[in-house]
Structures are given as structure tokens and as C-alpha cells.
Amino acid sequence: MATERPARTRRRAAAFWNDARVRAVFAQLLVLALVVAGGAYLIRNTLLNLERLGVSTGFGFLWTTAGFDISQALVPYDRTYSYARAFLVGLLNTFYVSIVSIVLATILGFVVGIARLSSNWLVAKVAAAYIEIVRNVPLLLQLIVWYFVVLGGLPAPRRSLVLGEGVYLNVRGLFVPKPLFEPGFGYTALAFLLAVAAVVVLARWARRRFEATGQPFPTFRVGLAILLLVPAAVFLATGRPLAFEYPELGKFRVSGGLVLLPEFLAMVAGLSVYTASFIAEIVRAGIESVSRGQWEAAWSLGLTRGQTLRLIVVPQALRVIIPPQTSQYLNLTKNSSLGVAIGYPDFFNVAGTINNQTGQAVEVIAITMAVYLSLSLVISAFMNWYNRRMALVER
Amino acid sequence: MAVRSESPREIPRPPVSERIGPLAWLKHNLFSTWYNTLLTFLVLWLLWVTLVPFVEWAVVNATLAGTSKADCPADGACWALVRVRFHQYLFGLYPVEERWRVLLAFALLVAGMVPLFLPRMPRRILYAIVLILVYPPVAYLLFAGGRFGLVPVETANWGGLFLTLVIAGVGITTSLPLGILLALGRRSSMPVVRALSVAFIELVRGVPLVTILFMASVMLPLFLPPGVTIDKLLRALVGVSLFSSAYMAEVVRGGLQAIPKGQYEAAMALGLSYWQMMRLVILPQALRLVIPGIVNTFIGLFKDTSLVTIIGLYDLLGMAKLITTDPAWLGRAAESYLFAAFGFWIFCFGMSRYSMYVERVLAAGRERD
Known part of the structure; x- marks a missing residue:
């Protein structure tokens, strides 16, 4: 700095307000002051309004009795539990519907995306029509149609659609047999966990051997066999400690069994069909991004079409696919908040009910935003980690 | 493999009848391999069980006439x-009698946007900015009313x-x-x-x-x-x-x-x-x-x-x-x-x-x- 001094003093003509750094500091101070003043004004108004409405602030209400029922709860809950517990139930419902829909949307999206590239003209056109129709209609409209028109149009329990032994679909939801775990089933579960561990070890070993010697190992087939056969053998050896409680059709209701509520079914159907149309386009773009030369090189090495896809094309396509896929998963999770329109008790829906009951709008909104924000951050952190694992390692 | 070719040009191409025309197109695009044939029939069946009932409901059995659900067929759409x-x-x-205001506002918007799409429009950006500044108040006035004798x-x-x-x-x-x-x-x-x-x-x-x-x-x-x-x-x-x-x-x-x-x-x-x-x-x-x-x-x-x-x-x-x-x-x-x-x-x-x-x-x- 000292060496520049003489040059600066000579050009004294420039006033200090023309110095870029001074201006930057001033501009930032101005922006900060505006934001702080605006925030303070809004907070002051809010406090005044809350005082006028007689609403007490604070999170103490969380521990008082909720007093309302939730139609679907993954943890024990009834109206005597606290508001905090109700929030938890809603959060778990959001997770539940999001995870199931993400899995289904991914499968459907990959199938449609590959079908879009099929050499079969009819298959490609049907896939294209699916994509163009589904993604240009609002999700909320689709959810409402699934719930009120498709599922609402199902027959009464008495005339249920029978989809298999003990599987009934009617206007009250999808009824499936409920597994009853008898003592001794723990061994089968343990065997399954051990099988998973064994397959992980096997896959690592096969990979290392492949990289060292070039000898391939049928990891997928052997792994699948271990995963299926070991628990099955233990299951049979311990005397089949599993029974099913079949749902029974009554005149107006179905008793027993497990039930998937129509709200849940509509959410899963709507979210996965809608998101799949976006995933399909991402998958298509990903596969098209792999240049033709890669296919041709693989074929000239003597790989089959399936091997080419699995070993050459998909690993390269995944690098293009994963980042936009992440935002689709994020979108799906956020879109699950539309459950409020069809009465699915997701986090947002429960928060809305709590807001109506307590009037603690500021606190409820703060909790809601914090939860969705952290959910987004967790999902994107996870997908970033996965992306780094899959990314091309360059020199 | 009967012909051993030195250059690709000598590979015998199939006769014209197998390369062009609707039959060749079908064979190439729908029935090229056994699994493509299978897929084609699968998709055709899927379309048959979904699209045909839908078209029957939405078009064939549908009605456009009538004033209540009593006038509508049970198995068709009630358009x-x-x-x-x-x-x-x-x-x-x-309000029904005020709807011309909405239509007028949209007509004004369309008319106002026409110059933006003229190929040789001078000062297009300036025009766009003026349009964005002037149009919303006009539209709001038309939509909401309350002044110049317009019913609110x-x-x-x-x-x-x-x-x-x-x-x-x-x-x-x-x-x-x-x-x-x-x-x-x-x-x-x-x-x-x-x-x-x-x-x-x-x-x-x-x-x-x-x-x-x-x-x-x-x-x-x-x-x-x-x-x-x-x-x-x-x-x-x-x-x-x-x-x-x-x-x-x-x-x-x-x-x-x-x-x-x-x-x-x-x-x-x-x-x-x-x-x-x-x-x-x-x-x-x-x-x-x-x-x-x-x-x-x-x-x-x-x-x-x-x-x-x-x-x-x-x-x-x-x-x-x-x-x-x-x-x-x-x-x-x-x-x-x-x-x-x-x-x-x-x-x-x-x-x-x-x-x-x-x-x-x-x-x-x-x-x-």
C-alpha cells in the first residue's frame, strides 16, 4: 500500500465519494439500515397486533393437549397427546408419503425416460404423450382428481375390488393382510441383516478383484441369491413364525388387516405420476448426453447392449442425471404439503390445524418454515454427498 | 456373410420394397425384434383398455345439451x-354485465403487445417499460372499477x-x-x-x-x-x-x-x-x-x-x-x-x-x- 501512496496523492482531484470502496461500504450500510429498519417496523407492528388480539407469544403451547385426531399416525397418538406430538406425527406422515413417492417416481420416471428413447415408435410416442400431458397440468389439480374423482369413484366396501387374496380396494382405501410377527421371527430379520452385510462385503471384494485382475464376478445375481435364500432358509428352519390377519369385508366397513387411506393413496399416485414426468425428461437428457462414440467403442470391445448400458452409459449418464434429480426429490417433498387440499395429515396440514386451534400464527409458521428448510438442507446434503461419490474423478 | 466386401459401398442393400413404404416402416419401427413386437402389442393392449373406454365416455356417449345432471347419460361425459x-x-x-371490462382490458393488452413483435420496432425496450408501467393501473381500474362511473x-x-x-x-x-x-x-x-x-x-x-x-x-x-x-x-x-x-x-x-x-x-x-x-x-x-x-x-x-x-x-x-x-x-x-x-x-x-x-x-x- 505504501508504494501506491504517491500516485494516489497526486490524483487528489477524485473526491472520496468517488472511491469505489467507500461507496461500497456506504451502499452496504444503507441496505443494512433499510433492512433492519423495515424488520423492526414489521416486528413492532406484529407485537402491537398480537397484543391487541390478546395472543400470548412463546412456544409453551407445544406441551398442552392437542385435542384433535389425526387420521394416520405412525407413532401412538390420540387427542390427549400434546401439540408437539401432533407436529411429530405430521412430520412422520410427510416423510412416509415422500419416501414412498420418491421410490415410485424414480422407477416410473426411469421406465418412461428410457421408453421415450425406445426404437419402438409406438412406445416412444406413448411415453412422450405421457410426459407432455402430465407435466403441463398443475399438481394440485391432479391430486384433487386422484382423490375426488378416481378414488372417490371406487365402490363401497361391500362391493370392493378384489386385487388378490385378502387385498381389497374400495372407497375407504386399500386393505391388505396385516403381518403378525410371532416369537422367533427375529432370527429371520437378523439373517436378513447379516445377508445385507455379506453382500456389501462381497461387492467390495468383487470390485477390488475386478480392478486388480479384470475378472468379472456376477455380483448382482449372487448378491440377490444371498439376500433371498439366506433369510428364507432361516425362516423355514425356525418354523415359519409369521401369520397374516386378513381384512374382512363388512357391509359398510372393512375390519382387520392393514389399511392405506385414500388420502395417502391419492398423494402417492399424484406425486409419483407428476414427478415421474420430470424425472423421465432428466433421464432422457442424461442418456442422450452420453456421446454415440461411447456406445460404438463399447460395441467394438465386444460388450453386449445390456453390458454397454450398465457399464458404460448409465455410470456416465448418472453424473448428468443426479443434480437435477436432487431438485426433483426436493420438489416432491415440498409438494407433499399440498396434502392439505385433500386432507392428508402431512406436516403442513397438521400445522394449519394447530394454528387454527391455538392462534399462535407466528410460532407455527416459524416451526413450519424451519422444518421444511432443514428437510431441504438434509436432502440436498445427502444428494451432494452421493453426487460427489458418482462424480468423475479427474486428475 | 456370403459376400466379402472390401469397402462398405459393396454391402448389398435390401431391395427398395423392404426399405420404403408403410410395411417397411412398420417392420422397422414396431416389429424390428421379438421384444419390440411384444412391446408393441403390450402398448396396443394398454391403449385399448384405457383409451377406448375414455373416448367412449368423453366423446361417443357424451352430451353437450341439457341444463342439469338429469339430462346427462349415465355412461357418458356431461359436457x-x-x-x-x-x-x-x-x-x-x-358480475355478468361488467364482464366487457375484463375483455376490454385483455384486448388492450394484446393490442399493446403487438408492436413488441414487429420486426422493425424502434426503441422496443423503452416501449416495453412504458407498457409495463402504464398498463397495470389501467387494467386495475377496469377490473376493480369504482371510478369514472365504473361499478366497483x-x-x-x-x-x-x-x-x-x-x-x-x-x-x-x-x-x-x-x-x-x-x-x-x-x-x-x-x-x-x-x-x-x-x-x-x-x-x-x-x-x-x-x-x-x-x-x-x-x-x-x-x-x-x-x-x-x-x-x-x-x-x-x-x-x-x-x-x-x-x-x-x-x-x-x-x-x-x-x-x-x-x-x-x-x-x-x-x-x-x-x-x-x-x-x-x-x-x-x-x-x-x-x-x-x-x-x-x-x-x-x-x-x-x-x-x-x-x-x-x-x-x-x-x-x-x-x-x-x-x-x-x-x-x-x-x-x-x-x-x-x-x-x-x-x-x-x-x-x-x-x-x-x-x-x-x-x-x-x-x-x-
Whole structure:
């Protein structure tokens, strides 16, 4: 700095307000002051309004009795539990519907995306029509149609659609047999966990051997066999400690069994069909991004079409696919908040009910935003980690 | 393998009859291999069990005549519902005798936009800015009335496609400038401005639109001084605009990042100030690059306007839902929603085609470089 001094003093003509750094500091101070003043004004108004409405602030209400029922709860809950517990139930419902829909949307999206590239003209056109129709209609409209028109149009329990032994679909939801775990089933579960561990070890070993010697190992087939056969053998050896409680059709209701509520079914159907149309386009773009030369090189090495896809094309396509896929998963999770329109008790829906009951709008909104924000951050952190694992390692 | 060819030209090609014509096309595109044949039949069967009953319901057995559900066939669509309520899908509960005002406003908009598409329009940008500044007050005056002898119409009565277009239009025109400002803020060298922009963008993008709308409808009244009330539609507009401007900011940022550093340096070397550089050099290039992304954000915004149904406004979807609750048409929800879906689809599909067209034009332009 000292060496520049003489040059600066000579050009004294420039006033200090023309110095870029001074201006930057001033501009930032101005922006900060505006934001702080605006925030303070809004907070002051809010406090005044809350005082006028007689609403007490604070999170103490969380521990008082909720007093309302939730139609679907993954943890024990009834109206005597606290508001905090109700929030938890809603959060778990959001997770539940999001995870199931993400899995289904991914499968459907990959199938449609590959079908879009099929050499079969009819298959490609049907896939294209699916994509163009589904993604240009609002999700909320689709959810409402699934719930009120498709599922609402199902027959009464008495005339249920029978989809298999003990599987009934009617206007009250999808009824499936409920597994009853008898003592001794723990061994089968343990065997399954051990099988998973064994397959992980096997896959690592096969990979290392492949990289060292070039000898391939049928990891997928052997792994699948271990995963299926070991628990099955233990299951049979311990005397089949599993029974099913079949749902029974009554005149107006179905008793027993497990039930998937129509709200849940509509959410899963709507979210996965809608998101799949976006995933399909991402998958298509990903596969098209792999240049033709890669296919041709693989074929000239003597790989089959399936091997080419699995070993050459998909690993390269995944690098293009994963980042936009992440935002689709994020979108799906956020879109699950539309459950409020069809009465699915997701986090947002429960928060809305709590807001109506307590009037603690500021606190409820703060909790809601914090939860969705952290959910987004967790999902994107996870997908970033996965992306780094899959990314091309360059020199 | 009977012929051993030295050069590819000598490979015997199949006779013309096996290469062209409908039969060859069928064989090549539908029955090339055994699994393609299988797939073709599978898809044909799927279409047969889904599309045929649908067409029977929607077209063959459907009726357009009638005034209530009693006039409709049991096994066909009741499009009479759509015919009778058509104006409500378009205008909601806007008073019938005042609807010319809505039509006039949209006609003015179309007329005003024509010069923008003339190939040799001088000062196009200036004209666009003037249009954006002048049109909204005029439109608001026509829609809401209350002056110049126009009967006042409460915003609660605005509805249908008209309301959808109002929300989408306001969202689009406010989110683009706001998004550009936020994107510039995010790339700014001033730490305070950057931090504020990043915080806003990430906060808004991290939560669902419903929570923003919910916040707008619950919190905005609390934010204002006691005694000041704020219109329900205005709350929704604030929510939608803030939400889409965060997404727009990320699209614009993509464009800004794609501009080579040399452009910034050249602009600064010419002595342009920051705003001159952005206005004259960087933004025209950056925005042109991300036109497809901007249009995609518009499409998302257009679809998202349907969420105002949840906070009790009657846009196209809300109106379709309201109509299904009319006892005269009970049990005819499918027709109502299908028509609304068609309305949304037309606009979104049109916009996505436009975006693809622009992408093609831009790609062609870049290839020539």
C-alpha cells in the first residue's frame, strides 16, 4: 500500500465519494439500515397486533393437549397427546408419503425416460404423450382428481375390488393382510441383516478383484441369491413364525388387516405420476448426453447392449442425471404439503390445524418454515454427498 | 456373410420394397425384434383398455345439451355442465354485465403487445417499460372499477381463468425484475448485499409455496399497523411474486455465470459504471442465454397459481371445484376438473413449445458463430 501512496496523492482531484470502496461500504450500510429498519417496523407492528388480539407469544403451547385426531399416525397418538406430538406425527406422515413417492417416481420416471428413447415408435410416442400431458397440468389439480374423482369413484366396501387374496380396494382405501410377527421371527430379520452385510462385503471384494485382475464376478445375481435364500432358509428352519390377519369385508366397513387411506393413496399416485414426468425428461437428457462414440467403442470391445448400458452409459449418464434429480426429490417433498387440499395429515396440514386451534400464527409458521428448510438442507446434503461419490474423478 | 466386401459401398442393400413404404416402416419401427413386437402389442393392449373406454365416455356417449345432471347419460361425459357454466370458468363470479371490462382490458393488452413483435420496432425496450408501467393501473381500474362511473367489483368476485391470468401476469412481471436484482445481489462483491440475497433466495426456495401463501395470508395482516387491512388477493400476489422471484434469481444467476470474465473486464476497461456494464453488456447476453429457463419458471408459476385455491380464492381450479359442489351437477366432478386441466394444459404446453422454439433459434445462432 505504501508504494501506491504517491500516485494516489497526486490524483487528489477524485473526491472520496468517488472511491469505489467507500461507496461500497456506504451502499452496504444503507441496505443494512433499510433492512433492519423495515424488520423492526414489521416486528413492532406484529407485537402491537398480537397484543391487541390478546395472543400470548412463546412456544409453551407445544406441551398442552392437542385435542384433535389425526387420521394416520405412525407413532401412538390420540387427542390427549400434546401439540408437539401432533407436529411429530405430521412430520412422520410427510416423510412416509415422500419416501414412498420418491421410490415410485424414480422407477416410473426411469421406465418412461428410457421408453421415450425406445426404437419402438409406438412406445416412444406413448411415453412422450405421457410426459407432455402430465407435466403441463398443475399438481394440485391432479391430486384433487386422484382423490375426488378416481378414488372417490371406487365402490363401497361391500362391493370392493378384489386385487388378490385378502387385498381389497374400495372407497375407504386399500386393505391388505396385516403381518403378525410371532416369537422367533427375529432370527429371520437378523439373517436378513447379516445377508445385507455379506453382500456389501462381497461387492467390495468383487470390485477390488475386478480392478486388480479384470475378472468379472456376477455380483448382482449372487448378491440377490444371498439376500433371498439366506433369510428364507432361516425362516423355514425356525418354523415359519409369521401369520397374516386378513381384512374382512363388512357391509359398510372393512375390519382387520392393514389399511392405506385414500388420502395417502391419492398423494402417492399424484406425486409419483407428476414427478415421474420430470424425472423421465432428466433421464432422457442424461442418456442422450452420453456421446454415440461411447456406445460404438463399447460395441467394438465386444460388450453386449445390456453390458454397454450398465457399464458404460448409465455410470456416465448418472453424473448428468443426479443434480437435477436432487431438485426433483426436493420438489416432491415440498409438494407433499399440498396434502392439505385433500386432507392428508402431512406436516403442513397438521400445522394449519394447530394454528387454527391455538392462534399462535407466528410460532407455527416459524416451526413450519424451519422444518421444511432443514428437510431441504438434509436432502440436498445427502444428494451432494452421493453426487460427489458418482462424480468423475479427474486428475 | 456370403459376400466379402472390401469397402462398405459393396454391402448389398435390401431391395427398395423392404426399405420404403408403410410395411417397411412398420417392420422397422414396431416389429424390428421379438421384444419390440411384444412391446408393441403390450402398448396396443394398454391403449385399448384405457383409451377406448375414455373416448367412449368423453366423446361417443357424451352430451353437450341439457341444463342439469338429469339430462346427462349415465355412461357418458356431461359436457353440458361446461357449456352452461362456461362463463364462470372464464370469469368466476364477476358480475355478468361488467364482464366487457375484463375483455376490454385483455384486448388492450394484446393490442399493446403487438408492436413488441414487429420486426422493425424502434426503441422496443423503452416501449416495453412504458407498457409495463402504464398498463397495470389501467387494467386495475377496469377490473376493480369504482371510478369514472365504473361499478366497483370486489376482488373476492374475481375468478376463473381471468384470476389465474391476473395472478400469473402480476407474478411474471414482478418476478423478473426482482429476480434480476436478487441474482445481481447474489453475485455482488459487497458481503452484506450478497448475504441478504443468499438468505432470501435459499429461505424461499427451501419451503413450499403453500407455506409462503399461508404466511402471506396470516402474517401480512400482522405486519401492518393496527387498523390497516389488506386484500386477500393482494396477499396471494405478494406471496406468489416473492416465491417466483427467488426461483427467477437462480435462473438469471445461471446466465450471469455463463458470461465470460472477459466481457466484464472489457466493459470495465471501457469505463462503464457497474449499472451501465450490467445494462448494456452483461444482462442482454445473460438473459438471452437463459430465456428457456425463464419461460420454464413462468410455466411453473402458471401452474403454481392454482395453489391460491387453498387460501380460498377461486381461480380456474378453485372455480372448477366450486362448480362440482353445485347440487344441480352433483357427481359430475370429472368433467369439471378435466375442463380446467385442459385450460391449464393449453397455456403451459404453448409456453413450453415457445421455449423449445427459442432454444432452437438460439442454438442455430450459436452454431453460426
